[in-house]
Amino acid sequence: MIDDQALFRSGLGLVIDSQPDLTVVGEAADGSEAVDLVRRTTPDVVLMDVRMPTVDGVTATRSLCAEFGDDGPKVLVLTTFDLDAAVADAIEAGASGFLLKDAQPEFLLGAIRSVAAGSQVVAASATKALFERVRAKRTSPPGAEFDQLTTREREILLRAAEGLSNAEIASAEYLSEATVKTHMSRILTKLQLRDRVQVVVYCYEHGLL
Structure with a gap:
């Protein structure tokens, strides 16, 4: 503290x-x-x-x-x-x-x-x-790291940025919750982000939302 x-x-x-x-x-x-x-x-x-x-x-x-x-x-x-x-x-x-x-x-x-x-x-x-x-401060196209994401990972990235939980994403994308969790882990690794807050910031900064 x-x-x-x-x-x-x-x-x-x-x-x-x-x-x-x-x-x-x-x-x-x-x-x-x-x-x-x-x-x-x-x-x-x-x-x-x-x-x-x-x-x-x-x-x-x-x-x-x-x-x-x-x-x-x-x-x-x-x-x-x-x-x-x-x-x-x-x-x-x-x-x-x-x-x-x-x-x-x-x-x-x-x-x-x-x-x-x-x-x-x-x-x-x-x-x-x-x-x-955050978006007003600067908005720029995503970099080469975004190109590493698969189509499915991009879909899940945007769902997460909109505030959906893993369970909600699983339901919306017709996937298991475990599969969504795996995708989220890969997304964070590829984009070098720590957590979902940074996912939201990333999407706003790069005009994805």
């Missing part, structure tokens, strides 16, 4: 530690401590504040992804401001989603579990506007 407000960290810690399957393994007050904290505590999920005085959450997220890659923890960004411009940058840097700090405790706990399991979490009120902002 990385946040410059000690009182917020304390309250959040109490909520998380109240759950039998969740434990706070470490805390830091600034993004500059992120990499060292993860090395020492090896968390599954990092809760990252966006705005911190020395090293912000976007820079810290980028550092974590560069240092640990796919073997690193998932990053769940927390922000006070809906549609904070820095949130889009954090998603592009490798974060697996974001929530507002005033989210209900039950929703936060569910988000932590979902991100740990490999799903993406984006504050519902901001999903469309967030990715429209």
Whole structure:
């Protein structure tokens, strides 16, 4: 958990530690401590504040992804401001989603579990506007990596970018859920993406949605 407000960290810690399957393994007050904290505590999920005085959450997220890659923890960004411009940058840097700090405790706990399991979490009120902002920043044709995808993989890529789960994609494409999961794994590998949030960002950036 990385946040410059000690009182917020304390309250959040109490909520998380109240759950039998969740434990706070470490805390830091600034993004500059992120990499060292993860090395020492090896968390599954990092809760990252966006705005911190020395090293912000976007820079810290980028550092974590560069240092640990796919073997690193998932990053769940927390922000006070809906549609904070820095949130889009954090998603592009490798974060697996974001929530507002005033989210209900039950929703936060569910988000932590979902991100740990490999799903993406984006504050519902901001999903469309967030990715429209990503698209507005720059839109360019997909590169050579997109050509590596088969026709079926491109279909599944777009279904995933529209927010469909593996089960929903399986139903829509008349495939088994296991087959969809295999396709998604190959898509992520070929496009060098970490998770479904980055799939959505990729599709918006390259005008596929």
